[in-house]
Structure formats: C-alpha cells, structure tokens
Amino acid sequence: MNRxxxxxxxxxxxxxxxxxxxxxxxxxxxxxxxxxxxxxxxxRGVLKPPKSLARQRGIALKLGIQSPEELQRLFDLADAEQGxxxxxxxxxxxxxxxxxxxxxxxxxxxxxxxxxxxxxDLIKEEVTPKDEHAx
Amino acid sequence: MSMLNExxxxxxxxxxxEIEARATDxxxxxxxxxxxxxxxYIIESQFDIQLFPIxxxxxxxxxxAAIDPMRDQIYYDPRSQDVNSLRLNFxxxxxxxxxxxxxxxxxxxxxxxxNEYPEWVKTTREFSALFESDRIEREANSFAxxxxxxxxxxxxxxxxxxxxxxxxxxxxxxxxEEGRPMADALRNYVARDIHQAFRVSVQCVEYRLRTSGxxxxx
Numbered sequence: 001m002n003r004x005x006x007x008x009x010x011x012x013x014x015x016x017x018x019x020x021x022x023x024x025x026x027x028x029x030x031x032x033x034x035x036x037x038x039x040x041x042x043x044r045g046v047l048k049p050p051k052s053l054a055r056q057r058g059i060a061l062k063l064g065i066q067s068p069e070e071l072q073r074l075f076d077l078a079d080a081e082q083g084x085x086x087x088x089x090x091x092x093x094x095x096x097x098x099x100x101x102x103x104x105x106x107x108x109x110x111x112x113x114x115x116x117x118x119x120x121d122l123i124k125e126e127v128t129p130k131d132e133h134a135x
Numbered sequence: 136m137s138m139l140n141e142x143x144x145x146x147x148x149x150x151x152x153e154i155e156a157r158a159t160d161x162x163x164x165x166x167x168x169x170x171x172x173x174x175x176y177i178i179e180s181q182f183d184i185q186l187f188p189i190x191x192x193x194x195x196x197x198x199x200a201a202i203d204p205m206r207d208q209i210y211y212d213p214r215s216q217d218v219n220s221l222r223l224n225f226x227x228x229x230x231x232x233x234x235x236x237x238x239x240x241x242x243x244x245x246x247x248x249x250n251e252y253p254e255w256v257k258t259t260r261e262f263s264a265l266f267e268s269d270r271i272e273r274e275a276n277s278f279a280x281x282x283x284x285x286x287x288x289x290x291x292x293x294x295x296x297x298x299x300x301x302x303x304x305x306x307x308x309x310x311x312e313e314g315r316p317m318a319d320a321l322r323n324y325v326a327r328d329i330h331q332a333f334r335v336s337v338q339c340v341e342y343r344l345r346t347s348g349x350x351x352x353x
Contacts, residue, residue, distance in 0.1 A: 022167075024175030025186060026216060026223075036188040036213040044185075 010077040011045040017063040018043075032062045049078035146239050149274050151346070157235060158281035171334035172283050174228045178209065184234060186227070188213035200226035202233050204241030209234070221336045225279050232278030237271055277346075284333045284343040292329040293349055315352045322350050 008016070018028050025043075029036040041047035050056055053075070060074050149157075165181045166172055178184050185208045192212035193199045199222065200211040209230045215223040233241075297303045306324075310317045319341075326340035333340065344350045 019176075019180050022176060022180075024173050024179055025188070026175050026213070027173060029213075030216065036216075037190045040186075040188050 008077075009045055010049045010074075010081045011043040013074065013077050014039075014059070014063065015043040017065060021064055028062075034062070045081070049081050051078075051082060144239075144243060146237070146243070148270065149236055151277060154236070154274060154277045155281050155286075158278055159285070161235070161282060162285055170288055170332050171224070172285070174224060174231060174282060178227070178231055182231075182234075183207060184209055184231075186211065190214055199223060200230050202230040204233075204237075207234070219336075221330070221334055221339075224283060224334050225336065225339055228279035228282050229275045232275035232282070233271070236274055236278060240271065280335075280339055280343050280346070283335050284340060286343075286347050288333070289340070289343055289347060290349060292332060293325060293344070296325055296328055310350075310353065318345075318350060318352045325350065 018025070021028070023031070025036055025040055028034070029039050038047060042049065050059070056075055056078050057071075060071050063074075065071055065074060161177065162172070165177045175186060179186060185206075187208055187210045189210050190213055192201075192210060193215055194212075198210075198212075199215045200209060202209050209227060211223060211227055211230075215226070306317070306321050310321065322341045322344045323337065325344060326337045330337050330340040345352070
C-alpha cells in the first residue's frame, strides 16, 4: 500500500473517482441531481462529508464504487474528516483515530497488542494536540 | 498607483489560424472525439485550473463565468446551467481561452498589484477600459467557438444536413445571386438544425459556419 496515495482526503477521493468516470462536475451533478456548488465544496474540503451512512452509500453508488475495499475507504475517509472513530475501530482500540490507513491496517492485518501500543504512542505523538499531552 | 501613467507592454496577438491551431491542438491531445466537447472535463482532468460553481454569480455580478488569473481559477454560475446551459458551455470555453492565450497579459497584471481580488478587479477594469480588451475578448470567443465546434465535425454535420435536405443545393445557388442576406438565412437554418449536437447556441454555429468558410457569404 502506498502511503502517499492513502493520505488523500475525502474530497480528493471523490474528485478522483468522478474524473475516473470521465465526468465533469457539471455533467456529473446534472446526471445525478446533485448541487454542483455543494459537491464542489465537498471535493475541495470546504464542506464536511455527510454523516449519514445512507448518504455516503448514495455517493458511492453515484461514483460507481462497488468493491467492498473502495466502499470502506470512502466510509473511513468520511469518518476521518468528521473527526469520528469508525464503529468497528472504536470497539477495537479507542486510541486509534483519524487516519484511514490506520483503520485499514487494523482491519486487514490484525496487529499484535504490542504493535497496537506502539501505534497508539506514535499517534499520540503525531496527532494528539499538545495540551492533551500535558494532562 | 494607477496604470494610466505606466508603460504598457506589447502583448501577443493571435491570428485566426493561430487560434484554430491552438484549439485543434487541445482537441487532438485531450478530447475523446465524442460530441459534444466537454470543456469542463478537459479543464478539470488535464489542466491545473479549478472550476468553481458560485450560485447566483450572474445575478449578483452580471458575470456568468469569469477567470481569476491570479489563482488559475474559473468561476461560473451553476444556475446558468438551468437557464441556458448552451451559453454556459461557451462562457467556460471562453474563459479557458483566456487562460491559454493571454498568459502574458495575466502575468503582467500579476506584477502590477498584489494578489487581492478587489485589486485585480480594479486593475482589470482599468486595463479593459484602456488596452485592447475588445481584441482579447474576440480572441477568447474565437477560441471557444473553434474548441466547441471543431471544423471536421461541423463539416460532417453539414454534409449530413445536405443529404437530408435536397433543396440545399438550390439555396447555395441563391447565395450566389443574393449574397450575404441569403447566406445569413441559410446559416441560421442549418445552425438551428445541428447546434444541439455541439451543445452550443445557434449563434455560435452560425459564426462557425461563416468563419470556417463552409457557408460563405458569396
């Protein structure tokens, strides 16, 4: 897995998928009854991804996303930008959050307890706000 | 400081042939050959330009589309899509034409002011009032027409029209006798029939039929 390609946001992912369908923003939105302004904002990250799973599924359908991996990726990216921890991850390890590639690693590789602890430490260092360290 | 007292450089001018070559080059490299030409897709997928839909821009500013040369962004009013999508296609292609043809103008503008949008508007207004804005607009229009209505495809559509309309040959003869009024009428008649294939207005196809020489004035 290429970490660089994984490090994209929800909006960039949406745009990549739309362009892969060879659809311009206007054409895509016209065909799917979407508001081009809002869709553009979502692609640019100005608008947060929808919280509703039904809406996320609807977006995936419109973008022709069918494989379970791609669908999961869309959900993860949406959750990451919502600042939420996906339900299955939350039940697994509370400290792990934010990064879709982390979600994927955990789901796919079932890391050891030791690995998880190291990962948690790393994330604490990298993404947890400094003032939380002081607590 | 106003530009009025500054020396204005000589900007690049384009002949019709050069604009045709530029449009053809874009189509050859970035278009799949299927009508209509999806200019938005070409811009989004092949160029480092962002297209921003701004609802109500037309009502609020009078502009249906506009280019911000400071940021390589093209704005458009998505509501124009409902009102007149054919015109919006042309407007976006027109702004794309500015991006491709008038880099030197934009680069010069960049050096004059900081990148604040109101300053850019002010600068551009001064610029439009004083320096060749008509030429620049004409060049962008010419590019848009050539991009959205490629010569080869226009020629094919005209041939199809002729085969469906046996009276066409007679109309051509009348142009020789009556000149431009008859040519205008024929161009309008043909354009009304074929313009939807290109997703542009009747006027745009009329213009292309005339400038391409496919239906000349005499």
